[in-house]
Amino acid sequence: MHLTLDRLQASARPAILEHLSGLSPDDLFTRFGLTLGPASLVSYVDSINFNRDIVIGAHYRGLLIGVVHIAVLQTDAFPHGELGISVDSFCQGKGIGRQLFDQALHHALGRKVNRLRIQYLRRNGRMASLCRGLSTRFAQDGEETACLITLAEDDPANACRREMEDGIEVFHADAPAPRGHILFIHGVAGDGWQWRENMQPWFAAHGLSSSALSLRGHGGSKPRDNQTLRDYEQDVQQVLARLPVQPSLIVGHSMGGFLTQRVLEGNEQWQSASLICSVPPWGLLPGTLDNVVEFMGDPLGKDIAIQAAEGKPAYVNPDNISARVQVIGGSRDRLIPPEVVAATARSYDTSAVMIEDAGHAVISSRKWQDVAEQVLQHLLAGQ
Secondary structure: OOOEEEEOOHHHHHHHHHHHHOOOHHHHHHHHOOOOOHHHHHHHHHHOOOOOOEEEEEEEOOEEEEEEEEEEEEOOOOEEEEEEEEEOHHHOOOOHHHHHHHHHHHHHHHOOOOEEEEEEEOOOHHHHHHHOOOOEEEEEEOOEEEEEEEOOOOOHHHOOEEEEEOOEEEEEEOOOOOOOEEEEEOOOOOOOHHHHOOHHHHHHHOOOEEEEEEOOOOOOOOOOOOOOHHHHHHHHHHHHHHOOOOOOEEEEEOHHHHHHHHHHOOOOOOOEEEEEOOOOOOOOOHHHHHHHHHHHOOHHHHHHHHHHHHOOOOOOOHHHOOOEEEEEEEOOOOOOOHHHHHHHHHHOOOOOEEEOOOOOOHHHOOOHHHHHHHHHHHHHHOO
16 A cells, blocks of 8 residues: 655645544544544644644555644743654554554654654553553543653753733743844745744854744634734734834745835834745735635635735835845745835845755745845844
């Protein structure tokens, strides 16, 4: 049986729902430990956070027949995960669960998720077998077993504080004797974790503290009805007002880049900014909306993109921005293509920095350090 195991993205939600809906009632109960109806399954699939969670699918002849999901959480300075696996009934007993489990552990270590919790029914002998032989502690509560797996020791260099500030999730990385502070702003369907995972610890190691927020309705931040770009701008202003120090640099990705420009416009207190694969100061062109939906797999992306295309809020006038602006793009970005990045750079009398072989999600890709190094150079050049 030839399988392919792939990391799944938000566009796979319909396939995941179809897979789970096809499980027998007994298999579904074994997977979740309770009876779930169709509405609850939809709610579960919609709640998967593909920015920070680890979701791997097993495909056979193009059909999704198994899924492992590690929900990545943080309650102290380090991330931890909760793992669950499901395999189609007709494919069980063929080692697919083991392959998914091993892949999940490999990805968890790579993502610095060193501790996993697995809750399963005592009768679930397959899951008990998967957990044996690891650095594991078991706890029994009636018919349920809680398995706590330690994959590696937490590295202090990867520590970040997670705080909730008036309903907004903010990750803080503290550098000893910092020489500056950075505020990171994510894009549509992203969240603060995109910065917390790699960039914030990296900048802390280079002497720069930082904060990364999750806009309302993203990550761990509470949602708001009828969300608008202007509401997101207020989220950024709220976090800025609560920071103990004024940021030396504001960094925005995609829609976060547009919000960065909105914050900078007419405000001379901000001296430096980096725009990464950013929505240009004139907003999005209507022809890009289909690419937004395809890329994000998220209806919210389309709603916000329409606002950006319609100039709600008003477009940014670069002449009203006094800060030093760096413009970074990805050579393979289809959402904000290189020619748009170059035009944005010209608007700020600078040259675009292009990251070769990088797409729109460059800050979450293997190219993230290339971006970080460019941002650091920009910051140090202004000090």
